[in-house]
Amino acid sequence: MSIEVHNLSRQFGSFTALHNINLQINPGELLALLGPSGSGKTTLLRIIAGLETADSGRVLFNQQDSTTKHVRERHVGFVFQHYALFRHMTIFENVAFGLRVRPKKERPSNQEIKRRVTELLQLVQLDWLADRYPHQLSGGQRQRIALARALAVEPSVLLLDEPFGALDAKVRKELRAWLRKLHDDMHMTSIFVTHDQDEALEVADRIVVMNRGQIEQIGTPNEVYEKPASPFVYEFLGQVNLFHGRIHHGQAWISDLKIDVPEHATTEDLDAIAYVRPHDIEVNRTVSGEPALSARIIHILAIGPAVRLELEHADKLTKNTIYAAISKERFHELQLVKGEQVFIKPRHLALFPNHGQEQLAH
Numbered sequence: 001m002s003i004e005v006h007n008l009s010r011q012f013g014s015f016t017a018l019h020n021i022n023l024q025i026n027p028g029e030l031l032a033l034l035g036p037s038g039s040g041k042t043t044l045l046r047i048i049a050g051l052e053t054a055d056s057g058r059v060l061f062n063q064q065d066s067t068t069k070h071v072r073e074r075h076v077g078f079v080f081q082h083y084a085l086f087r088h089m090t091i092f093e094n095v096a097f098g099l100r101v102r103p104k105k106e107r108p109s110n111q112e113i114k115r116r117v118t119e120l121l122q123l124v125q126l127d128w129l130a131d132r133y134p135h136q137l138s139g140g141q142r143q144r145i146a147l148a149r150a151l152a153v154e155p156s157v158l159l160l161d162e163p164f165g166a167l168d169a170k171v172r173k174e175l176r177a178w179l180r181k182l183h184d185d186m187h188m189t190s191i192f193v194t195h196d197q198d199e200a201l202e203v204a205d206r207i208v209v210m211n212r213g214q215i216e217q218i219g220t221p222n223e224v225y226e227k228p229a230s231p232f233v234y235e236f237l238g239q240v241n242l243f244h245g246r247i248h249h250g251q252a253w254i255s256d257l258k259i260d261v262p263e264h265a266t267t268e269d270l271d272a273i274a275y276v277r278p279h280d281i282e283v284n285r286t287v288s289g290e291p292a293l294s295a296r297i298i299h300i301l302a303i304g305p306a307v308r309l310e311l312e313h314a315d316k317l318t319k320n321t322i323y324a325a326i327s328k329e330r331f332h333e334l335q336l337v338k339g340e341q342v343f344i345k346p347r348h349l350a351l352f353p354n355h356g357q358e359q360l361a362h
């Protein structure tokens with residue numbers, strides 16, 4: 001099932017929750033709506049689901065206008081973070097619920113319901129819990145049952161709002177991999193809301209980055225991470241260093257560094273901000289001909305495959321903290337010690353005109 005969103009807007013009083021949203025979701029795609037709290041993700045998901053109405057704009061399911069279609073007619077399954085299971089029903093009955101409440105002529109026989117529910121419980125690998133009640137399950141198990149319940153009605157579209165939000169980090173990671181596999185096996189179109197960058201980058205085919213009711217960028221995880229379209233996306237996705245500088249005729253001055261930026265050949269004396277990812281900061285013990293910034297190591301974190309360095313660069317009157325990530329091999333080669341002086345330079349940087357918009361930089 002394809003989903004199209006055209007010129008969708010939604011106000012709550014004088015507050016604009018969604019402003020002119022346009023989105024095309026391909027059949028079979030797993031799409032993440034990613035953004036900070038209050039950016040409009042849930043409102044957009046609820047409008048697509050038919051649980052909320054838009055002030056203007058349209059939602060098309062398989063090219064057909066579904067704006068006026070009732071929730072039941074949209075063949076949508078939901079999983080919400082706080083969409084609790086029915087406490088007084090067994091796990092089996094929770095999953096069977098959507099089938100049992102169907103109008104009589106569409107309702108499967110008891111035997112058929114039993115077959116389908118058993119199959120779904122096997123799919124979420126919890127068939128051994130069929131006779132238990134929700135309070136006898138762990139949080140992760142309950143979320144998997146919530147998914148099985150959503151899938152029972154064979155939805156063409158699966159909508160998930162922070163489905164793993166309340167779970168601990170390890171269970172979240174397991175369920176992410178599991179959701180990806182389930183989505184691929186079931187051939188659905190799925191949209192999930194998250195404010196967790198790692199979750200979106202790891203699971204989604206494409207990510208819609210939202211900010212203040214608008215879409216900042218739509219792209220594959222690789223595109224939004226490697227080629228952020230705006231300062232907001234740069235700062236929201238992963239850790240980033242921020243430098244202030246100027247661009248003039250194809251050259252950027254960042255602190256004492258002069259860097260060629262041929263893509264800005266025609267720019268004249270522009271105040272700019274430069275973003276550099278920690279793994280794009282090159283660290284050396286000596287200056288090798290090219291200009292570099294001197295910095296002092298104030299902290300070393302050597303956990304995991306990369307070594308993270310916290311550096312302090314004395315830039316005229318201010319002190320800037322800069323984060324660098326280097327490989328374990330490079331770290332051992334350099335034999336770095338806390339407190340000593342090193343030389344750093346950005347291998348790759350992204351420049352944007354400075355409109356004073358930076359807020360989130362680390």
Ligand SMILES: Nc1ncnc2c1ncn2[C@@H]1O[C@H](COP(=O)(O)OP(=O)(O)OP(=O)(O)O)[C@@H](O)[C@H]1O
Pocket residue numbers: 012015017035036037038039040041042043044195
């Ligand atoms: N029924 C409502 N009445 C008034 N304001 C609302 C209503 N629903 C949402 N809003 C406002 O609209 C904005 C967007 O809310 P929404 O729930 O879509 O954000 P979100 O990106 O999902 O945030 P979160 O990650 O915190 O759930 C918020 O500022 C919220 O306060």
